[in-house]
Amino acid sequence: EPEVTQTPSHQVTQMGQEVILRCVPISNHLYFYWYRQILGQKVEFLVSFYNNEISEKSEIFDDQFSVERPDGSNFTLKIRSTKLEDSAMYFCARWAPKIWGHDQETQYFGPGTRLLVL
Amino acid sequence: AQSVTQLGSHVSVSEGALVLLRCNYSSSVPPYLFWYVQYPNQGLQLLLKYTSAATLVKGINGFEAEFKKSETSFRLTKPSAHMSDAAEYFCAVSEWGNNDMRFGAGTRLTVKP
Numbered sequence: 001e002p003e004v005t006q007t008p009s010h011q012v013t014q015m016g017q018e019v020i021l022r023c024v025p026i027s028n029h030l031y032f033y034w035y036r037q038i039l040g041q042k043v044e045f046l047v048s049f050y051n052n053e054i055s056e057k058s059e060i061f062d063d064q065f066s067v068e069r070p071d072g073s074n075f076t077l078k079i080r081s082t083k084l085e086d087s088a089m090y091f092c093a094r095w096a097p098k099i100w101g102h103d104q105e106t107q108y109f110g111p112g113t114r115l116l117v118l
Numbered sequence: 119a120q121s122v123t124q125l126g127s128h129v130s131v132s133e134g135a136l137v138l139l140r141c142n143y144s145s146s147v148p149p150y151l152f153w154y155v156q157y158p159n160q161g162l163q164l165l166l167k168y169t170s171a172a173t174l175v176k177g178i179n180g181f182e183a184e185f186k187k188s189e190t191s192f193r194l195t196k197p198s199a200h201m202s203d204a205a206e207y208f209c210a211v212s213e214w215g216n217n218d219m220r221f222g223a224g225t226r227l228t229v230k231p
Contacts (some may be wrong), residue, residue, distance in 0.1 A: 020177060031216045043162070043208060043221040056218055091161060095216045104215045105169045111161040 004110035012116045016081050021113045023075040023092030031095040031106060032075045034067065036060065038088045049075065065106075074095050082117045089114050120145040120211045125135035132230050137181075137196040139225050144190065146170030151192040152210040152219070153183055162208070168192060169215075179203070204229045 007022045023032065034046040041112035048055040049067050059110075067077045079086055092110040125140035143149055153165040159167060166177025173185045183194045209222040 033218070035219075035221075042223045043210075043219075044222065045218040048216075048218055052218075058218070087145075106152060106164060106167050106215055107212075107219060108164070109154075109162040 004092055004094055004108060006090075006110040006113050008113060009111065010116075012118065013082055015084055017118055019055045019079050019115060020084055021077045021079075021090050021092075021115070023094075023110055024073060024079075025075070025094045029094040029102075030100075031055065031107075032067075032069070033095070035091040035093060035109075036088045037091065037112075038085075043091065046077075046079075053063040078084045079115075084108040084117050087115055087117045120149060120213065120220050122151075122209045122211050122220060124207075124209050124225050126225055127229070128226045130228040130230060131199045133201055134198050137194070137199045137203065137227065139194040139207050139209075141175065141192045141194070141222055142190055143192060143209075143211045145211055145213070147213050150212045150214065151183075151185060152212075152229060153177065153181070153192070153194050154208045154210060154221075155179075156206045156208065156224075158205070165194070165207075177202040199227075199229045201229050201231065203227060 005024045032049040035043050037043045045058050047057040047061045064080050069075045089112045091112045093107040095107045098104040121144045123142045132170045133180045151168040154162040155165050165181050166175050168175050168185045181196045206224045206226050208224050212219045
């Protein structure tokens with residue numbers, strides 16, 4: 001399966017600053033996702049994105065968060081004013097249908113961006 | 119709504135011993151079930167998946183999992199543990215490939231020499 005890359009791999013920021021995390025699927029995909037994993041805790045769904053719109057979002061995904069795919073390639077997660085509790089590993093995932101030559105039964109995850117808010 | 123519960127946050131086995139990790143799910147529709155592995159400071163790697171075909175599924179690295187609808191369980195096993203199997207293992211459920219995935223809390227597997 002094609003890979004997903006995420007940049008940066010690590011980011012340290014000050015509380016209140018804006019951060020943008022990027023996800024670059026190597027090939028075309030239909031659905032994109034962001035998940036979060038606070039240190040030592042489980043992976044939590046944040047948001048799914050389809051056809052340039054949010055498809056679903058969890059209760060975690062509040063007004064501080066936004067997603068977009070501005071250039072048809074990069075898929076970004078923006079946190080407007082970071083809080084200490086935003087420190088976590090953020091995973092991008094992607095999904096595409098079988099007719100596009102992909103395994104449509106699962107999502108494939110990127111390596112993650114570790115965000116540390118000080 | 120779907121959810122998964124992983125039984126045991128920490129499992130310790132000796133090298134060469136059987137690995138058994140337990141996961142129970144809750145779903146209103148036939149679920150898709152997954153086991154992911156996470157090595158320290160790395161991302162999530164898909165070990166195997168169940169998508170309503172055979173109830174015994176084989177994955178990578180010698181792992182396999184058994185789906186039991188009557189018990190709403192998806193049990194991960196490996197006959198003989200290797201030191202390199204030490205990692206965090208996550209069970210996950212979704213309704214379909216493109217639906218949001220719900221993860222369990224994870225089970226940390228330790229392998230003793």
